[in-house]
Amino acid sequence: MKTVLIATKNKGKAREFESLFALKGYKVLTLLDVPEAPDVEETGSSFEENAVIKAETISSQAGHFVIADDSGLIVDALDGRPGIYSARYAGEEKSDKANLEKVLAELKDVPEAKRTARFYCSLALASPNQETITVSGSVEGIILDEPRGENGFGYDSVFLVKDLGKSMAELTSDEKNQISHRAQALKKLESLLDTFLEREKL
Ligand SMILES: O=c1nc[nH]c2c1ncn2[C@H]1C[C@H](O)[C@@H](COP(=O)(O)OP(=O)(O)OP(=O)(O)O)O1
Numbered sequence: 001m002k003t004v005l006i007a008t009k010n011k012g013k014a015r016e017f018e019s020l021f022a023l024k025g026y027k028v029l030t031l032l033d034v035p036e037a038p039d040v041e042e043t044g045s046s047f048e049e050n051a052v053i054k055a056e057t058i059s060s061q062a063g064h065f066v067i068a069d070d071s072g073l074i075v076d077a078l079d080g081r082p083g084i085y086s087a088r089y090a091g092e093e094k095s096d097k098a099n100l101e102k103v104l105a106e107l108k109d110v111p112e113a114k115r116t117a118r119f120y121c122s123l124a125l126a127s128p129n130q131e132t133i134t135v136s137g138s139v140e141g142i143i144l145d146e147p148r149g150e151n152g153f154g155y156d157s158v159f160l161v162k163d164l165g166k167s168m169a170e171l172t173s174d175e176k177n178q179i180s181h182r183a184q185a186l187k188k189l190e191s192l193l194d195t196f197l198e199r200e201k202l
């Protein structure tokens with residue numbers, strides 16, 4: 001079976017990539033399967049830069065093509081925060097619960113009409129042999145005033161998907177994988193991936 005290595009240590013992302021790639025007949029490996037993999041420092045100033053840093057660092061170590069995902073929540077009333085700092089918004093220990101509580105506290109007095117937000121995902125595809133490719137996807141929503149739903153990860157329970165009237169955590173994984181920022185970015189990567197993998201053989 002064809003295998004793809006995703007440079008992530010996030011369990012929620014890993015699960016989603018497993019389902020998304022299963023449809024295309026790929027087995028997914030992540031850095032959770034490589035316990036000795038070092039943390040890559042996200043020193044970039046955009047999602048794209050951080051996705052490229054993660055993908056290029058791990059692909060040069062692995063000697064193999066790699067996909068990395070840098071993603072997060074952009075809240076308009078917070079001037080775009082937490083943005084690229086989404087994972088470490090409430091501190092370096094990276095707690096999903098502390099992060100979403102911090103966002104809710106900051107939006108405490110903000111009315112619904114001004115609670116617009118989006119999830120954004122940048123994917124980078126890198127290999128020691130080729131130029132890195134990036135694609136992105138996003139999904140629009142509104143930040144709820146309290147969590148709703150049990151599925152998903154990260155900020156899903158406080159993100160009301162604009163077109164569905166449900167929080168991202170109220171969607172099944174299949175439903176989320178049809179509309180999410182990650183799914184949309186991956187759709188754009190799909191056709192490029194085939195060409196990229198053909199070139200890897202040259
Ligand atoms: O679909 C999503 N549903 C809810 N929350 C999400 C989603 N997608 C990203 N997020 C949040 C989680 C984390 O707070 C941050 C990603 O940060 P990001 O650096 O890309 O990932 P990470 O550090 O957790 O793992 P890694 O860098 O190893 O891929 O945005």
Ligand SMILES: [Mg+2]
Pocket residue numbers: 042087
């Ligand atoms: Mg990270």
